[in-house]
Amino acid sequence: MESTLSSSANSGIEAQPELPRALGLLDSALLVIGSIIGSGIFLTPSNIARRVHTVEGLLLVWVVGGILSFCGALSYAELGAAFPRAGGIYVFLREAYGPLLAFLYGWSTFFVMQSGSIATLASAFAIYLGYLSSLPPWLAKMLAVSCIALLTLINCFGVRSGALVQNFLTVIKIGSLVGISLVLFFSSRGTAQHFLNAPVPTSPFSLSAFGIAMIAALWAYEGWHLLTFAAGEVKNPQKNVTGGLLVGTLVAIVLYLTVNLAYLWILPFDSIAASSRVASDAMERALGPIGGTLIALAILISITGATNSNVLAGPRVYFAMARQKLFFKQVAFVHPQYKVPVVSIVLQGIWAIILTMVGNFERLFSYVIFVAWIFYAMGGAAVLVLRWKQPNLERPYKVWAYPFVPLLFVLMAAAIVLNTVFNDFKNSFWGLVVVLSGLPAYFYWSRKAKGGAW
Numbered sequence: 166m167e168s169t170l171s172s173s174a175n176s177g178i179e180a181q182p183e184l185p186r187a188l189g190l191l192d193s194a195l196l197v198i199g200s201i202i203g204s205g206i207f208l209t210p211s212n213i214a215r216r217v218h219t220v221e222g223l224l225l226v227w228v229v230g231g232i233l234s235f236c237g238a239l240s241y242a243e244l245g246a247a248f249p250r251a252g253g254i255y256v257f258l259r260e261a262y263g264p265l266l267a268f269l270y271g272w273s274t275f276f277v278m279q280s281g282s283i284a285t286l287a288s289a290f291a292i293y294l295g296y297l298s299s300l301p302p303w304l305a306k307m308l309a310v311s312c313i314a315l316l317t318l319i320n321c322f323g324v325r326s327g328a329l330v331q332n333f334l335t336v337i338k339i340g341s342l343v344g345i346s347l348v349l350f351f352s353s354r355g356t357a358q359h360f361l362n363a364p365v366p367t368s369p370f371s372l373s374a375f376g377i378a379m380i381a382a383l384w385a386y387e388g389w390h391l392l393t394f395a396a397g398e399v400k401n402p403q404k405n406v407t408g409g410l411l412v413g414t415l416v417a418i419v420l421y422l423t424v425n426l427a428y429l430w431i432l433p434f435d436s437i438a439a440s441s442r443v444a445s446d447a448m449e450r451a452l453g454p455i456g457g458t459l460i461a462l463a464i465l466i467s468i469t470g471a472t473n474s475n476v477l478a479g480p481r482v483y484f485a486m487a488r489q490k491l492f493f494k495q496v497a498f499v500h501p502q503y504k505v506p507v508v509s510i511v512l513q514g515i516w517a518i519i520l521t522m523v524g525n526f527e528r529l530f531s532y533v534i535f536v537a538w539i540f541y542a543m544g545g546a547a548v549l550v551l552r553w554k555q556p557n558l559e560r561p562y563k564v565w566a567y568p569f570v571p572l573l574f575v576l577m578a579a580a581i582v583l584n585t586v587f588n589d590f591k592n593s594f595w596g597l598v599v600v601l602s603g604l605p606a607y608f609y610w611s612r613k614a615k616g617g618a619w
Contacts, residue, residue, distance in 0.1 A: 183397065188324065194416070195413070196474055200388030200474035201387070201389055202338050204289035204464060206420075207444040208442075217375060220434050223437075228422070233386075235415065236574035242407040246560065247560050250485065252482050254270060254390060254540060255271045262550070269603045272607070278540075279479035284313075290309045291305040293464045294465065296457065316330070330473055331477060345424060345460065346426075349447055377585075387537070404561075483496050491607065496509045496512060535589075536596040545575045
């Protein structure tokens with residue numbers, strides 16, 4: 166049974182022009198893969214190794230992170246098929262919990278999660294650009310800003326324009342990861358002894374340390390949900406949103422595990438833990454100096470693709486908010502020729518550039534992950550809530566092993582959030598401040614919409 170609020174909101178949406186459905190199954194799957202694979206697989210294995218101290222612990226973190234992400238994808242596939250509209254999680258939260266929580270998600274998405282992800286990727290872009298050529302910090306940052314600006318411009322010319330760039334870059338990054346794995350596995354300098362001669366742990370196994378290591382892995386898996394943001398532009402969404410989420414997430418999990426095994430084949434565990442650029446070190450060991458150059462190019466391409474997926478998907482959330490009269494009304498504008506929310510795209514680009522100029526990689530990393538997983542947990546719980554609130558809702562896809570899969574996702578996500586609060590309270594606090602800062606804005610726009618002054 167749908168609420169009166171949802172019904173009135175839906176009728177308001179139907180009176181407005183829709184974004185054209187132009188993305189197929191391949192586009193959807195490549196968007197998911199391209200959203201997930203960014204800089205994380207190249208930057209985070211050493212951080213994880215330092216936390217867990219063992220080969221088994223390192224691999225277990227990647228396996229558990231993959232399972233958690235796949236459970237999330239399964240859960241969101243049900244929601245995306247039932248509500249194939251622009252906005253994704255924003256729509257799910259609004260249907261399940263009402264407009265306030267949905268608005269706080271959208272607010273946080275704009276100010277921290279989506280724009281912050283773009284800025285974080287741009288910061289990583291600058292780091293690896295410096296590996297190829299010695300550049301002054303200001304120039305590296307300007308090039309990172311230029312990357313955001315160019316991708317923002319491309320996505321203003323239509324969803325197909327952004328999707329074509331996304332598909333091209335994703336195919337290259339898949340090929341890069343496969344190529345890296347093959348080079349490392351076939352190198353004469355690799356050995357299976359690296360799996361067997363594991364170091365003696367310097368400290369006993371700790372759930373707390375494992376949880377902190379999971380944060381790094383989940384950053385690498387971050388982005389599987391972005392397809393739901395653009396669900397309003399997917400053809401046959403009941404089939405293609407579901408298929409894109411499941412296929413894309415599974416491919417990313419397999420690629421990540423393969424690459425980590427390749428790192429362990431070529432490098433001893435201690436070397437992985439001590440490295441700040443494990444991918445570069447592994448390729449240099451296998452191929453010499455040219456290996457580091459090749460990996461830097463692969464990383465730059467991968468980061469660019471991940472940045473583009475965020476640039477493409479995020480504006481659909483703010484667009485959905487504006488159509489509900491809970492954001493600047495200009496953000497709901499659809500370009501008459503290119504059929505995309507250009508104001509929303511440009512606004513996100515401007516804010517992401519500002520964050521890139523003033524932020525730093527680790528700070529943005531912490532804010533984005535903590536805030537995001539609060540809402541991911543509530544989005545997963547929305548499957549349970551909506552099964553109760555709207556039992557007659559048409560669900561073209563139902564999550565496997567209900568209710569265990571969404572419950573597992575929610576419980577693990579909640580554990581990650583609580584673990585972060587206890588172990589990194591400062592960043593957690595500032596993340597919550599960003600969320601709650603949306604309250605005055607919500608009450609302002611809500612009253613304005615009710616009063617008709619729009």
